[in-house]
Amino acid sequence: MDARFLGIGELGGSPAVAVVVDVMRAFTVAAWAFDQGAEKIVLAESLDEALALKARHPDWVALKDGPPALGFDAVNSPGLLRSVDLGGRTVVQKTTAGTVGALAVKEASLVLCASFVVAEATAGLLRTRGCDSATFVVTGEDGRADEDLACAQYIARRAAGAGADAAEFLRRAAESRAAAELAEGVRQGVHPDDVALCLELDRFPFALVAALEDSLMVLRPCAVPAPVTGQPRTGGRTALPRTE
Numbered sequence: 743m744d745a746r747f748l749g750i751g752e753l754g755g756s757p758a759v760a761v762v763v764d765v766m767r768a769f770t771v772a773a774w775a776f777d778q779g780a781e782k783i784v785l786a787e788s789l790d791e792a793l794a795l796k797a798r799h800p801d802w803v804a805l806k807d808g809p810p811a812l813g814f815d816a817v818n819s820p821g822l823l824r825s826v827d828l829g830g831r832t833v834v835q836k837t838t839a840g841t842v843g844a845l846a847v848k849e850a851s852l853v854l855c856a857s858f859v860v861a862e863a864t865a866g867l868l869r870t871r872g873c874d875s876a877t878f879v880v881t882g883e884d885g886r887a888d889e890d891l892a893c894a895q896y897i898a899r900r901a902a903g904a905g906a907d908a909a910e911f912l913r914r915a916a917e918s919r920a921a922a923e924l925a926e927g928v929r930q931g932v933h934p935d936d937v938a939l940c941l942e943l944d945r946f947p948f949a950l951v952a953a954l955e956d957s958l959m960v961l962r963p964c965a966v967p968a969p970v971t972g973q974p975r976t977g978g979r980t981a982l983p984r985t986e
């Protein structure tokens with residue numbers, strides 16, 4: 743596979759195939775949202791757009807990164823989201839890096855949003871679609887976030903059919919600045935299990951496909967028949983109140 747690894751600011755227009763990587767935490771959170779029953783995730787351009795969508799659709803679940811905020815129902819934390827029942831709900835997600843990266847390539851013919859929890863499914867979908875080239879958008883730290891770059895390089899190797907020892911890629915992510923900031927409480931809206939949950943390889947058997955629907959960028963899970971090593975989900979669910 744011809745793989746390019748670019749930061750959001752280095753994209754010169756939309757590529758044909760884009761894999762947008764945000765390990766900590768947007769696309770780990772998105773995968774958990776689907777596991778918790780969400781029907782779709784709308785990627786918002788701004789906090790104002792997220793709140794406007796929520797106002798228009800009071801039953802939607804508005805989620806942002808950082809600390810809990812007025813008007814929002816959830817934060818960008820897999821540890822906090824994994825006990826929330828999202829059955830049939832639409833989530834509106836706005837984060838600093840991940841959602842921005844996906845919106846930057848919204849004109850691409852195929853947009854996959856990825857993290858370690860959906861790595862093999864993402865690689866499997868690229869193989870199934872016969873993609874021989876892809877642009878990996880490394881969303882964090884202007885393209886230098888090592889948790890995102892390591893995940894992108896791992897998926898590219900797997901998509902090319904090459905063997906890859908995940909341990910070294912996961913080690914880089916575990917030692918990244920993002921992991922340290924999450925562990926040290928520099929970032930807000932954090933559960934103590936967040937870093938570990940972001941490092942669970944192939945937890946879910948679906949890829950995350952984003953596409954424009956009525957001018958909104960919408961993320962949906964796409965089951966991929968590929969061997970995965972995911973573990974069964976554990977933990978109970980708490981229903982979010984509907985505010986309609």
Ligand SMILES: O=C(O)[C@H](CS(=O)(=O)O)OP(=O)(O)O
Pocket residue numbers: 764766767768769807808818837838839840841882929930
């Ligand atoms: O929620 C996150 O981890 C980050 C935002 S920050 O670095 O904590 O401010 O957002 P993401 O877009 O998921 O990288």
Ligand SMILES: [Mg+2]
Pocket residue numbers: 764765766767768839840881882920
């Ligand atoms: Mg990130």
